[in-house]
Amino acid sequence: xxxxxxxxxxxxxxxxxxxxxxxxxxxxxxxxxxxxxxxxxxxxxxxxxxxxxxxxxxxxxxxxxxxxxxxxxxxxxxxxxxxxxxxxxxxxxxxxxxxxxxxxxxxxxxxxxxxxxxxxxxxxxxxxxxxxxxxxxxxxxxxxxxxxxxxxxxxxxxxxxxxxxxxxxxxxxxxxxxxxxxxxxxxxxxxxxxxxxxxxxxxxxxxxxxxxxxxxxxxxxxxxxxxxxxxxxxxxxxxxxxxxxxxxxxxxxxxxxxxxxxxxxxxxxxxxxxxxxxxxxxxxxxxxxxxxxxxxxxxxxxxxxxxxxxxxxxxxxxxxxxxxxxxxxxxxxxxxxxxxxxxxxxxxxxxxxxxxxxxxxxxxxxxxxxxxxxxxxxxxxxxxxxxxxxxxxxxxxxxxxxxxxxxxxxxxxxxxxxxxx
Amino acid sequence: xxxxxxxxxxxxxxxxxxxxxxxxxxxxxxxxxxxxxxxxxxxxxxxxxxxxxxxxxxxxxxxxxxxxxxxxxxxxxxxxxxxxxxxxxxxxxxxxxxxxxxxxxxxxxxxxxxxxxxxxxxxxxxxxxxxxxxxxxxxxxxxxxxxxxxxxxxxxxxxxxxxxxxxxxxxxxxxxxxxxxxxxxxxxxxxxxxxxxxxxxxxxxxxxxxxxxxxxxxxxxxxxxxxxxxxxxxxxxxxxxxxxxxxxxxxxxxxxxxxxxxxxxxxxxxxxxxxxxxxxxxxxxxxxxxxxxxxxxxxxxxxxxxxxxxxxxxxxxxxxxxxxxxxxxxxxxxxxxxxxxxxxxxxxxxxxxxxxxxxxxxxxxxxxxxxxxxxxxxxxxxxxxxxxxxxxxxxxxxxxxxxxxxxxxxxxxxxxxxxxx
Numbered sequence: 001x002x003x004x005x006x007x008x009x010x011x012x013x014x015x016x017x018x019x020x021x022x023x024x025x026x027x028x029x030x031x032x033x034x035x036x037x038x039x040x041x042x043x044x045x046x047x048x049x050x051x052x053x054x055x056x057x058x059x060x061x062x063x064x065x066x067x068x069x070x071x072x073x074x075x076x077x078x079x080x081x082x083x084x085x086x087x088x089x090x091x092x093x094x095x096x097x098x099x100x101x102x103x104x105x106x107x108x109x110x111x112x113x114x115x116x117x118x119x120x121x122x123x124x125x126x127x128x129x130x131x132x133x134x135x136x137x138x139x140x141x142x143x144x145x146x147x148x149x150x151x152x153x154x155x156x157x158x159x160x161x162x163x164x165x166x167x168x169x170x171x172x173x174x175x176x177x178x179x180x181x182x183x184x185x186x187x188x189x190x191x192x193x194x195x196x197x198x199x200x201x202x203x204x205x206x207x208x209x210x211x212x213x214x215x216x217x218x219x220x221x222x223x224x225x226x227x228x229x230x231x232x233x234x235x236x237x238x239x240x241x242x243x244x245x246x247x248x249x250x251x252x253x254x255x256x257x258x259x260x261x262x263x264x265x266x267x268x269x270x271x272x273x274x275x276x277x278x279x280x281x282x283x284x285x286x287x288x289x290x291x292x293x294x295x296x297x298x299x300x301x302x303x304x305x306x307x308x309x310x311x312x313x314x315x316x317x318x319x320x321x322x323x324x325x326x327x328x329x330x331x332x333x334x335x336x337x338x339x340x341x342x343x344x345x346x347x348x349x350x351x352x353x354x355x356x357x358x359x360x361x362x363x364x365x366x367x368x369x370x371x372x373x374x375x376x377x378x379x380x381x382x383x384x385x386x387x388x389x390x391x392x393x394x395x396x397x398x399x400x401x402x403x404x405x406x407x408x409x410x411x412x413x414x415x416x417x418x419x420x421x
Numbered sequence: 422x423x424x425x426x427x428x429x430x431x432x433x434x435x436x437x438x439x440x441x442x443x444x445x446x447x448x449x450x451x452x453x454x455x456x457x458x459x460x461x462x463x464x465x466x467x468x469x470x471x472x473x474x475x476x477x478x479x480x481x482x483x484x485x486x487x488x489x490x491x492x493x494x495x496x497x498x499x500x501x502x503x504x505x506x507x508x509x510x511x512x513x514x515x516x517x518x519x520x521x522x523x524x525x526x527x528x529x530x531x532x533x534x535x536x537x538x539x540x541x542x543x544x545x546x547x548x549x550x551x552x553x554x555x556x557x558x559x560x561x562x563x564x565x566x567x568x569x570x571x572x573x574x575x576x577x578x579x580x581x582x583x584x585x586x587x588x589x590x591x592x593x594x595x596x597x598x599x600x601x602x603x604x605x606x607x608x609x610x611x612x613x614x615x616x617x618x619x620x621x622x623x624x625x626x627x628x629x630x631x632x633x634x635x636x637x638x639x640x641x642x643x644x645x646x647x648x649x650x651x652x653x654x655x656x657x658x659x660x661x662x663x664x665x666x667x668x669x670x671x672x673x674x675x676x677x678x679x680x681x682x683x684x685x686x687x688x689x690x691x692x693x694x695x696x697x698x699x700x701x702x703x704x705x706x707x708x709x710x711x712x713x714x715x716x717x718x719x720x721x722x723x724x725x726x727x728x729x730x731x732x733x734x735x736x737x738x739x740x741x742x743x744x745x746x747x748x749x750x751x752x753x754x755x756x757x758x759x760x761x762x763x764x765x766x767x768x769x770x771x772x773x774x775x776x777x778x779x780x781x782x783x784x785x786x787x788x789x790x791x792x793x794x795x796x797x798x799x800x801x802x803x804x805x806x807x808x809x810x811x812x813x814x815x816x817x818x819x820x821x822x823x824x825x826x827x828x829x830x831x832x833x834x835x836x837x838x839x840x841x842x
Binding site for chain 2: 023086087088089128129130133135203204221223225233234235236237238239240241242243244247249250252253254256257260263264269270271272273274275276277278279280281282283284285286287289292294296330360361362363386387388389390391392
């Protein structure tokens with residue numbers, strides 16, 4: 001079994017890796033990500049798993065032993081994650097959950113286990129939102145939180161519309177599906193998932209502090225993305241007197257500092273990690289600067305207070321700079337609490353005692369499925385440095401194997417009965 | 422004559438213009454700029470002007486009447502400017518000087534004037550530095566301030582090396598020229614220019630305040646570009662606690678605000694108009710942020726003091742943020758004072774009295790030629806709004822025609838004698 005895990009891990013290692021940084025560029029509907037998609041289909045075939053999915057590219061590979069009811073009749077136990085990455089991301093965020101899911105299937109078969117319900121391994125597309133700005137795009141579509149109407153209007157940072165990115169034939173199929181009504185599409189995935197378990201590399205150092213290889217997620221902080229567009233007046237950087245300018249770079253700069261300060265004071269999180277100036281020339285005062293705020297907090301009130309504080313300070317500075325400000329909410333994910341009984345069962349289910357239970361400030365497909373009413377839970381694997389969304393993201397192989405074993409135990413328990421209750 | 426000016430102006434109007442903004446994108450060695458290059462060659466042919474130039478693409482179209490000495494024997498009177506633009510720039514910065522030069526030749530011929538020295542119309546490449554980050558790239562090469570060795574290492578923002586941008590055949594020719602020694606190349610242009618006059622749209626409102634259609638440049642403020650690279654540590658924007666971060670966006674933001682404040686206090690100019698974050702993802706703390714400082718001041722000491730103040734504040738904030746800072750000077754242009762006798766002659770040369778004389782904070786090819794020891798001077802045409810390097814840049818046709826006439830008068834005076842003295 002360890003061999004299977006490490007062999008699959010080696011398969012994935014070179015795909016989409018930058019020689020310059022060692023980080024990964026696996027943006028959806030680009031060739032590295034399509035290569036991973038094909039790799040997953042080959043893994044499913046090699047294990048005799050039957051693949052279903054939707055036109056957008058979300059996939060579930062089903063293990064349905066003879067005699068077991070199909071997922072359409074008896075919703076299955078599903079595990080999995082995603083294969084896309086942030087720009088210049090790490091190897092583990094996403095792929096660890098998919099590889100561990102396949103390895104858990106191998107381990108259960110080696111144990112001679114036979115599920116009494118369908119057992120699926122899922123891959124969701126565009127979890128990171130690194131290309132179209134919408135995190136968990138695939139799982140939102142699969143659960144009906146977003147429809148093709150909304151998706152078809154999205155563009156990537158080069159201006160490529162999503163329908164062009166997925167290809168004309170796929171876009172036509174998605175359009176036809178939309179015409180047929182969402183019920184038809186959703187029945188293929190959402191209604192087949194009775195319970196969802198996502199294994200993920202931890203994105204902080206809580207498990208290091210607790211000296212545990214594995215932990216269980218209790219929930220996800222509410223979070224969202226807001227696009228702040230500051231508009232000023234383009235001018236010559238040499239000849240225009242400082243007092244005659246309306247420079248949106250200044251308004252952006254003060255807003256980025258204010259967001260950091262507000263989050264520090266409140267014990268929450270706020271980040272401007274992305275900025276785009278227009279025309280972005282050295283000798284030109286910009287006509288506009290756009291910054292994207294990523295904000296997260298322990299509850300909905302704290303998040304609303306944080307975003308409002310940033311907005312207020314940005315507006316005040318815009319008035320001083322002679323610039324204008326418009327804010328658009330690009331995505332918003334309310335707080336998610338995983339099913340408490342499920343969390344307790346998963347945490348208690350191992351020899352060494354209870355796994356630690358912890359919330360996370362990161363969004364995940366499991367959060368989208370939970371919000372859609374599907375009982376869901378997460379397993380985290382220890383990250384020695386806590387670094388994530390960066391080339392240095394890491395987990396040790398022995399910890400990963402404990403993760404596979406914990407996932408197999410969880411799936412075995414859930415798939416031994418016909419309904420989750 | 423007015424017809425000629427307006428006809429040429431209409432030729433240029435659509436080339437490289439963005440339908441979205443109305444601004445111009447005429448970056449060197451892109452198709453709109455090459456189209457302007459070809460247009461200039463056609464204009465020269467239509468006027469029976471003989472074109473010389475260098476491999477990089479700097480051009481001079483010579484009016485050499487029968488009996489006049491060639492420029493290689495008797496350095497000529499040259500006027501002109503450039504045809505490239507900043508990103509999303511205006512129509513006038515550059516092209517007004519080229520079109521006015523051609524219109525001045527037409528006007529002199531209509532007057533029956535015959536020059537006693539060669540009279541040239543010049544176009545320099547990449548004056549704005551909008552693509553390779555080096556302003557006045559063409560005139561620096563033509564005067565020997567920069568050689569092919571330095572140029573061949575430059576890359577544009579997409580990473581395209583300059584030798585690839587100019588094309589393989591041109592790059593080979595430039596390399597061969599370099600091998601032959603700079604003397605051969607320079608003799609073609611620098612040594613042929615005895616005096617240089619550049620007409621340019623004003624980039625401020627000094628002529629509006631003085632109620633004058635035309636003014637004469639006395640000199641150019643010292644100025645330069647410094648690349649500030651702030652390096653931090655990429656991390657997950659949700660899961661990494663604020664106090665555990667090393668976020669270079671904060672250091673950049675504070676530096677942009679500090680530059681503005683220092684320039685305001687000192688009465689000088691400092692701008693961060695260009696910024697690039699890596700990886701520039703919404704849910705990632707950046708690993709690095711690079712900002713470009715454009716700084717200008719009335720004298721060298723004031724400029725050094727300004728840049729040093731920005732550097733000191735950036736370094737102090739980097740320490741606080743746990744980031745590191747490296748600064749590279751990308752270009753530096755010392756103060757230029759145009760030949761005072763030439764300035765006086767040009768300013769006095771019209772019926773209504775003296776044209777106003779004023780310095781400028783903008784760099785120009787005339788400044789590079791002056792620094793290379795060529796007597797040079799500039800004429801400015803009134804800009805009603807003062808807006809420049811932006812789609813709204815403008816000059817009224819009657820003012821442009823006064824500019825053509827002032828330029829023709831100046832050229833007539835300079836080309837009536839065999840040497841400028």
